[in-house]
Amino acid sequence: MQTGLFEFTTGEIVVICYIIDKNFHICRKFAKMSDSKNEEFSLDYLQKAADYLRNQVPFTPKLLIICGTGLGGLSENLQNQIEFNYKDIPNFPVSNVKGHAGKLIFGTLSEAKIVCMKGRFHYFEGYSLQKIATPIRILKLLGVEGLIVTNAAGSVNEDYKVGDIMIIKDHVNFLAFGGQHPLRGPNEHFFGERFFPMNRAYDRELIRIAKEVAEKMGISDDYHEGVYGLYAGPNYETVAEVRILKMLGVDAAGMSTIPEVLVAKHCGMSVFGFSFITNRCIHCYDEPDEPNHDDVLKAVMEKSETVKKFVANLIQETKQRWK
Numbered sequence: 001m002q003t004g005l006f007e008f009t010t011g012e013i014v015v016i017c018y019i020i021d022k023n024f025h026i027c028r029k030f031a032k033m034s035d036s037k038n039e040e041f042s043l044d045y046l047q048k049a050a051d052y053l054r055n056q057v058p059f060t061p062k063l064l065i066i067c068g069t070g071l072g073g074l075s076e077n078l079q080n081q082i083e084f085n086y087k088d089i090p091n092f093p094v095s096n097v098k099g100h101a102g103k104l105i106f107g108t109l110s111e112a113k114i115v116c117m118k119g120r121f122h123y124f125e126g127y128s129l130q131k132i133a134t135p136i137r138i139l140k141l142l143g144v145e146g147l148i149v150t151n152a153a154g155s156v157n158e159d160y161k162v163g164d165i166m167i168i169k170d171h172v173n174f175l176a177f178g179g180q181h182p183l184r185g186p187n188e189h190f191f192g193e194r195f196f197p198m199n200r201a202y203d204r205e206l207i208r209i210a211k212e213v214a215e216k217m218g219i220s221d222d223y224h225e226g227v228y229g230l231y232a233g234p235n236y237e238t239v240a241e242v243r244i245l246k247m248l249g250v251d252a253a254g255m256s257t258i259p260e261v262l263v264a265k266h267c268g269m270s271v272f273g274f275s276f277i278t279n280r281c282i283h284c285y286d287e288p289d290e291p292n293h294d295d296v297l298k299a300v301m302e303k304s305e306t307v308k309k310f311v312a313n314l315i316q317e318t319k320q321r322w323k
């Protein structure tokens with residue numbers, strides 16, 4: 001048989017059809033695999049959680065606050081609270097780390113309409129990066145336009161001290177260097193473009209106002225603007241790793257935040273973030289100190305009132321955006 005440029009016998013055509021068919025099935029199988037990987041991050045799946053919340057919350061939240069380890073007290077600022085346990089929200093992940101309560105709290109502050117995540121999801125808990133960032137998309141569907149993201153972190157920068165606040169001006173996503181990304185896979189165009197910039201990820205205007213707030217609070221010696229680096233954990237860094245982080249321009253190391261920021265930026269949110277410095281990352285082999293989670297929690301508790309005030313004042317100064 002003559003087919004275009006080539007001549008085939010019937011037998012050859014059968015073989016070719018078989019190969020095409022086989023490849024078609026294999027391709028379909030792979031397509032299905034990658035689709036199913038994203039199913040729980042898709043609009044349809046997340047809509048269920050958004051509908052559940054929308055039916056019970058009488059206002060549209062505009063600002064999402066993610067409380068880092070021990071920083072759940074940030075939600076205490078809110079008035080007229082409506083509280084949900086993560087486990088009661090359909091298609092919402094559940095958090096397992098000490099210091100992360102697992103509650104979504106809606107409320108108002110200085111007229112700003114806010115939702116607070118008291119408890120977040122970490123890569124070291126075994127969640128996929130998509131699962132970690134799932135709440136961002138759900139709350140975007142509800143109307144959220146801005147994100148204040150917080151975390152507990154160790155200081156790589158030797159000028160920082162325990163108890164300081166580091167306003168995040170940029171980050172280094174070490175997971176992305178290895179090809180790990182919450183937005184890997186088919187793009188959900190409803191939320192944002194396939195390719196998107198990150199060079200202005202952290203809102204410069206919010207940073208400017210936050211610095212003013214810190215100055216007014218008289219904590220100018222206790223805050224910095226720096227670069228956050230995501231080290232997946234759950235172990236704290238080795239000495240050699242801390243030295244590498246320093247060489248690469250990281251000021252504070254943590255185990256969260258970046259997946260949430262990536263997904264927030266993808267769907268067009270404004271982002272402000274800060275790290276609360278809970279411990280020093282150890283640079284020297286002869287130092288006897290070892291970081292541990294109880295000290296991390298203790299450090300946050302000691303300064304929780306200052307951090308709460310910092311966030312409340314920042315919201316007060318930016319409330320027009322979140323009404």
Ligand SMILES: O=P(O)(O)O[C@@H]1C[C@H](O)[C@@H](CO)O1
Binds near residue numbers: 067069150255
């Ligand atoms: O949720 P964040 O980033 O505040 O939590 C950090 C990372 C670990 O969960 C914990 C380590 O002590 O703090």
Ligand SMILES: Nc1nc2[nH]cnc2c(=O)[nH]1
Binds near residue numbers: 281
């Ligand atoms: N990676 C990392 N995360 C932290 N979270 C709190 N302290 C630390 C730390 O020293 N390193």
